[in-house]
Amino acid sequence: MRASRFFISTLKEAPSDAEIVSHQLMMRAGMIKRLGSGIYTYMPMGLKIIRKVEAIVREEMNQSGAVELLMPLIQPAELWQETGRWDKMGAELLRIKDRHGREFAFQPTAEEVITDVVRSEIKSYRQLPLNFYHIQTKFRDERRPRFGLMRGREFTMKDAYSFDRDLAGMQASYQIMYDAYVRIFNRFGLKFRAVAADNGAIGGTGSHEFHVIASTGEDALVYCPTSDYAANMEAAEALALNATRPAAAQALSKPATPGATKCEQVAEQLGLPLSQTVKTLALTVENEQDGKVTKQYFMLLLRGDHELNEVKVGKVAGLSAHRFSTEQEILEVYGCVPGYLGPINTKLPVTVVADRTVANMADFVCGANEEGYHYTGANWGRDCAEPQIVADLRNVVEGDASPDGKGVLAIERGIEVGHVFQLGTAYSAAMKATFLDENGKPAPLQMGCYGIGVTRILGAAIEQNFDDKGIIWPTAIAPFELVLCPMGMDRSDAVREAAEQLYAQATAAGIDVILDDRGQRPGQMFADWELIGVPHRVVIGDRGLKEGNLEYQGRRDTEASVVPVAEILAFIQGKMAQ
Known part of the structure; x- marks a missing residue:
């Protein structure tokens, strides 16, 4: 290519709305041009990179045995209603109506469509396993599009979907895709890490995220430098910091703590370490039966210096539909204002859910359910009932013991660019996608799904590879x-x-x-x-x-x-x- 015959348009300064390095440099290098909020035209220089990313992805997908097709951008609402995601996806799902008033969605993903294809085509176990993929435009109506291609509304994605006869087959297909992703990211020339992850809105039983390592990454990645353990922050298991609970050594006392509504303030007033305090979070779960709504109240307890992991909370029995309690509810249940809550003498019965570390604490500091007061020297069994539920509720911190027992945990930042899921029968059961097994009996298809954010790769690669002069592309995906x-x-x-x-x-x-x-x-x-x-x-x-x-x-x-x-x-x- 001769530069005089190509389109090159560079800028000395980035537009004022370009917030992060990759967005700034892509705009300055003439790779993208903003059309609307979260929507970009891919200019010739940027499109060349996208095509190289796609070529590597396509080669490895084909080599893995996946078969390419192309599913439509516009999808009928009926398919999404079959799985319940028409309502569950919320505002991110952009919905439209045609001239006849029929409802459609701009696809953010394609589980429903591919399941519909397969349920009409696959009849026998002899046709399995099968893996379809496509590289297609997606649209998610982000509340706040930002960071250029990193969090835009329209983007290009490779998604693949495997179909198997049983769990073992699905797990084998999953491993094939996992290995293909490792080869893909190695060929990109990027430093990356695969971590165990939560399935989120996609559903299913197990998943891994692929992250490009970058100090500017949005996600915290947890790993053990001396073992193979790795997970994102949402899924990383936090062990109890004390293997056993010490014996009580202090008497219960109720000192005044005026204006101290946070654990940091309490610790400072009492001259105690923050790690000796316990913070309380009040949750409410509403249940409806026969048109009548009832409420259950839960008290979550974490050590004062730890952070709540809401994804983990949602997995605790009974808390999948939780919300934080209102101030009025807190007054009714605990008899005092927020900031002074604790497990000793609540006004109404509550279910106490203690983090693993809190469950093994002794002589801790907690709210007295009385404004301006906290307890010190509180102990389980003696001063309050044992927690009804003990669960992993917190984010891990650097230096925690690795769950595999092979060292301690470290944390680094990453940008998610790929995700592989073991879906199981989450979609096939809902959409009645079955096949006839060896005995001639219908059985649900076991599914996996596998995505790579093709256009997001560009932003992630730049966030990992730049200097004060501009971008530094790995050779494999350079324009x-x-x-x-x-x-x-x-x-x-x-x-x-x-x-x-x-x-x-x-x-x-x-x-x-x-x-x-x-x-x-x-x-x-x-x-x-x-x-x-x-x-x-x-x-x-x-x-x-x-x-x-x-x-x-x-x-x-x-x-x-x-x-x-x-x-x-x-x-x-x-x-x-x-």
Whole structure:
């Protein structure tokens, strides 16, 4: 490709609405152009990268045995109503009506559609296993689109769906996809980590997220450096910090703590460590039966220096539909205002749910259910009943023991770019997608689903690979692998001939090369390609040619290397292979 025949449009400054590095650099490099909130036009430079990402994904999916099809962007509401997700998805599901008043959705994902396809096509166990995938536009009506392609409303995604006859088959298909994802992200040239995750709105029984490691990542990734344990923060298991509960050593006391509604304030007033305090969170669960609504009240207890993990709370028996109690409910149940709640002498009965660490605490500090007072020296069994439920409620912290017993936990930041799910029969049962087994009896299909955010890869790759000059693309997904920068090509026959010859050689060797024949000044030319992030650059100038040399510089190199003209192609190929 010649630069004069390609569209290159760079900016010195990023638009004011570009919030994070990847958004700023993609806008400045002319890779995307904003059309509306969370909606972008992919300009030629950006589209080239997307096509390279898609090509790697497609090759590995095909190699894994998946079969490509293409499902529509617009999906009928009836399919989503079969699974209950028409209501469950909420406002993120963009809904429209056609001229006949029929309801449709812009697909954010395609579980319902692919299940509908398969239930009409698969009749016998002999047709299984099967894995379909497509690369298609998705739309999710984000409440607050931001960060460019990282959290836009319209995006491109590869999603795949496996169908098997039994659980073992589904798990085998899942492993095939997991392994394919590892190969895909390795080929991208990105540092990544696969972590155990919560299934969320997709449903199912087990899943892993694939994260590109970046200090700017939204997600906290928990892992053990001395073992294979890894999970996202939502799914990471927090063990009790005390293996057993110590014996009580203090008498119960009720000191005044005026204005101390937070554990930090209580600890400061009493001169005690924050880790000795216990904080209370009041929850309400509403149940409806025969048109009558009843309420259940739950008290969650965490150590004062720990953070609540709401995903874990939702998995506690009876708390899947919880909400935080209102101030009026707190007054009715506990007899005091928020900030002074505790498990000793509540006004009305509540179900006490203690975090594992709290359940093994002794002589702890808690609210006295009286404004301006807390208890010290509180102990289970002696001063209050044992908690009815003990559960993992908190976020892990760095240095916690690894759940596998093989070390301690560390935390790093990541950007989610892929997710694989073991769905089981969550969708096939709801949509009556069955097959006839060996005995001629109908059985539900066992499903898995597997997604990669194709356009999100661009933002994540940049967040991991940039400097003060611009983007640093891994070679495999760079818009161009090599740029040739001739100095004064329009004024020097020697430079022009050498540039054309190397351009032809590189093209013949299968290198994705661009020749900058725009006639720009060296400073502007170099600034453009450093901003765009082409990983390999060769400068061709009269002075070097007189000595039989060219200058090579990798995007991460601090200095250029002088290479003989006769050796330059082999030199470049060697660098690209590293």
